[in-house]
Amino acid sequence: MMTTRRRLFVSFGIGAVLMLGVSGLRHVAHAQTAPEAAAPAAAAPAAPVPDPTGDNTGTASDVAVKDAKSPTLPEVMATVGHNKVAINIVWTLFTGFLVMFMQAGFALVETGFCRAKNAAHTMAMNFMVYGIGMMGYWICGFALQMGGVGAVAALGGTPPLTHEFTVTLLGHPFGLFGTKGFFLGPDVYDVGVFALFLFQMVFMDTTATIPTGAMAERWKWSSFVIYGFFISMFTYPIFGNWVWGGGWLSQLGANFGLGHGHVDFAGSSVVHMVGGVAALAGAMVLGPRIGKYTKDGKPVAIPGHHIPMALLGTFILAFGWFGFNPGSTLAGGDMRIAVVAVNTMLASAAGAVTAMIYMMARFGKPDPSMMANGMLAGLVAITAPCAFVTAPASVLIGVIAGVLVCWSVFFVEGTLKVDDPVGAISVHGVNGAWGVLSLGLFADGVYGDGWNGVPGKVTGLFYGAPKQFLAECIGVVVCFAWTFVTIYVFFKVLDVLVGNRVSAETEMAGLDLPEVGALAYPEFVLSPGTIGSYEPPPAPAPAPAGAPAVARVSAT
Amino acid sequence: MKKIEAIVRPHLLEAVKNALQEVGVVGMTISEVKGFGRQKGHAETYRGSEYKVELVPKVKIEVALPAELVEAAMEAVLKTAKTGKFGDGKVFVTSLDDVVRIRTGEHGEQAL
Numbered sequence: 001m002m003t004t005r006r007r008l009f010v011s012f013g014i015g016a017v018l019m020l021g022v023s024g025l026r027h028v029a030h031a032q033t034a035p036e037a038a039a040p041a042a043a044a045p046a047a048p049v050p051d052p053t054g055d056n057t058g059t060a061s062d063v064a065v066k067d068a069k070s071p072t073l074p075e076v077m078a079t080v081g082h083n084k085v086a087i088n089i090v091w092t093l094f095t096g097f098l099v100m101f102m103q104a105g106f107a108l109v110e111t112g113f114c115r116a117k118n119a120a121h122t123m124a125m126n127f128m129v130y131g132i133g134m135m136g137y138w139i140c141g142f143a144l145q146m147g148g149v150g151a152v153a154a155l156g157g158t159p160p161l162t163h164e165f166t167v168t169l170l171g172h173p174f175g176l177f178g179t180k181g182f183f184l185g186p187d188v189y190d191v192g193v194f195a196l197f198l199f200q201m202v203f204m205d206t207t208a209t210i211p212t213g214a215m216a217e218r219w220k221w222s223s224f225v226i227y228g229f230f231i232s233m234f235t236y237p238i239f240g241n242w243v244w245g246g247g248w249l250s251q252l253g254a255n256f257g258l259g260h261g262h263v264d265f266a267g268s269s270v271v272h273m274v275g276g277v278a279a280l281a282g283a284m285v286l287g288p289r290i291g292k293y294t295k296d297g298k299p300v301a302i303p304g305h306h307i308p309m310a311l312l313g314t315f316i317l318a319f320g321w322f323g324f325n326p327g328s329t330l331a332g333g334d335m336r337i338a339v340v341a342v343n344t345m346l347a348s349a350a351g352a353v354t355a356m357i358y359m360m361a362r363f364g365k366p367d368p369s370m371m372a373n374g375m376l377a378g379l380v381a382i383t384a385p386c387a388f389v390t391a392p393a394s395v396l397i398g399v400i401a402g403v404l405v406c407w408s409v410f411f412v413e414g415t416l417k418v419d420d421p422v423g424a425i426s427v428h429g430v431n432g433a434w435g436v437l438s439l440g441l442f443a444d445g446v447y448g449d450g451w452n453g454v455p456g457k458v459t460g461l462f463y464g465a466p467k468q469f470l471a472e473c474i475g476v477v478v479c480f481a482w483t484f485v486t487i488y489v490f491f492k493v494l495d496v497l498v499g500n501r502v503s504a505e506t507e508m509a510g511l512d513l514p515e516v517g518a519l520a521y522p523e524f525v526l527s528p529g530t531i532g533s534y535e536p537p538p539a540p541a542p543a544p545a546g547a548p549a550v551a552r553v554s555a556t
Numbered sequence: 557m558k559k560i561e562a563i564v565r566p567h568l569l570e571a572v573k574n575a576l577q578e579v580g581v582v583g584m585t586i587s588e589v590k591g592f593g594r595q596k597g598h599a600e601t602y603r604g605s606e607y608k609v610e611l612v613p614k615v616k617i618e619v620a621l622p623a624e625l626v627e628a629a630m631e632a633v634l635k636t637a638k639t640g641k642f643g644d645g646k647v648f649v650t651s652l653d654d655v656v657r658i659r660t661g662e663h664g665e666q667a668l
Binding site: 299300301302303362363365367369370406409410413414423 | 603
């Protein structure tokens with residue numbers, strides 16, 4: 001009975017599909033014949049000719065002039081200028097979109113390196129830091145950072161961003177923070193400013209999401225939310241102002257003759273080192289996860305639950321970096337972007353390969369989590385120097401980053417006893433510092449004429465300009481001091497006010513349900529491992545001879 | 557009637573299952589289990605730190621069968637599940653008091 005009925009339905013269905021298909025074909029046939037039939041009637045205007053090669057698309061007729069027969073030079077100049085800035089704004093927006101997608105990369109890397117019981121919580125932090133950070137940056141972060149940047153010529157001059165709060169020390173002006181652009185109000189209602197806002201916003205959010213990895217698996221949600229506002233409204237924008245907004249670190253060259261001042265092309269210090277140092281301060285205040293260290297202080301490995309996820313996230317980050325670094329020209333018309341992009345990918349490859357070789361040589365296997373850290377370390381390191389160095393120097397910078405990140409992971413975990421589940425401190429903090437220092441060493445003096453208001457090109461120590469290296473060193477020290485102090489004090493105060501860490505019960509059970517109200521994997525029963533218990537498992541007593549040797553434990 | 561419980565390496569499940577079917581076993585239940593024996597698992601490194609994989613994943617095959625098939629079934633398991641290295645697993649044989657086929661209510665060897 002059932003089968004006959006089903007057969008009936010099937011044949012009816014096939015019939016219906018066939019009929020639809022036939023009527024569709026007839027529609028197509030109509031559509032094809034119709035214009036031909038209509039053509040003779042409307043013969044007067046020439047039929048538009050398609051241009052499959054593009055040779056005839058975009059001609060003089062596309063330039064708006066009063067009299068097509070005698071275009072004036074100012075008219076042509078206006079169009080050229082408009083197009084130049086248009087290319088730059090499209091470039092800045094497009095690369096900003098790529099950087100926005102790096103949030104997805106961070107989410108996957110951090111979640112993959114965490115345990116399954118905390119996957120929804122880790123993912124949710126990475127998700128919400130985008131929104132929280134953006135609100136904070138819109139309220140005051142952007143104004144504090146870029147409100148006094150002055151004219152960004154590539155984006156048409158950004159005329160309204162003109163107010164920098166400045167103090168005079170040692171007879172020189174020290175820019176401290178900007179004061180225009182709060183809430184993107186009517187006084188900065190300008191296309192150039194909006195393009196700059198989008199680009200700077202996604203950079204800030206990169207910083208904001210770095211500590212969520214180092215502090216994962218034990219961070220209280222309410223504390224995380226307040227942190228999201230704090231870093232986007234205060235710590236990040238102020239340091240960003242000092243380097244990119246016309247502030248005092250960028251003035252070190254003009255004021256004290258230290259090269260071009262602290263130069264950081266795309267943010268090894270401004271974005272990554274701030275994020276990495278904030279991660280260090282946060283992870284120190286939080287303390288290690290339960291079970292991370294044995295009683296005598298030996299670190300215990302807590303493997304991530306989803307290595308493919310973490311590696312996919314790493315690839316997404318590497319892809320987003322093609323927006324991060326080349327986009328930092330803020331100008332598609334600056335063809336140095338080709339050098340920037342190639343240097344970026346070379347350093348990422350060198351970092352991944354070196355970390356892999358190092359781990360294989362030392363432990364016998366190429367630990368996928370360290371391959372991922374190695375690639376990211378290379379990317380972080382090349383972020384500052386990518387526009388100023390040669391290809392071989394980029395590879396060398398990546399090679400050093402790949403080893404440095406391994407050493408740093410062991411140092412942070414084994415010596416500092418700071419628990420960083422994803423390696424954020426080593427990838428972003430340590431290699432962020434290495435990135436700006438490497439700029440001070442390897443900048444080859446062919447690019448960056450007039451950078452930070454200093455005539456001449458950006459040149460490093462190995463090319464005869466030791467003062468540039470000194471400016472980079474000052475930038476590193478200031479970045480560490482500013483970020484560590486503000487974030488450490490912030491978390492210490494927050495510890496008293498709302499608390500930073502979940503209860504031990506919550507941590508053992510997993511943060512997913514207690515903290516965010518949803519399990520990442522509700523359909524799976526997760527088997528508890530031997531890792532993450534209060535105490536390391538007691539040493540098993542030697543089995544008496546003849547006793548059954550297999551103690552079976554059913555999977556729960 | 558006897559019951560065989562074989563704890564074997566997961567990747568050898570297919571071979572063990574086929575060998576059991578060849579000697580006339582008509583049904584089985586398998587489950588994913590974890591456990592350890594005398595070696596107490598093994599050590600791995602992750603990000604430079606060592607950790608012990610103490611509970612090693614295994615597959616447990618449970619088979620109920622007439623007593624006269626036990627020898628052949630045991631042979632089949634030993635032949636297919638053995639690699640000669642630590643961690644090959646164990647086979648437990650126990651007596652079965654009764655078996656009931658739920659659908660028909662049959663008892664004993666009828667129900668196997």
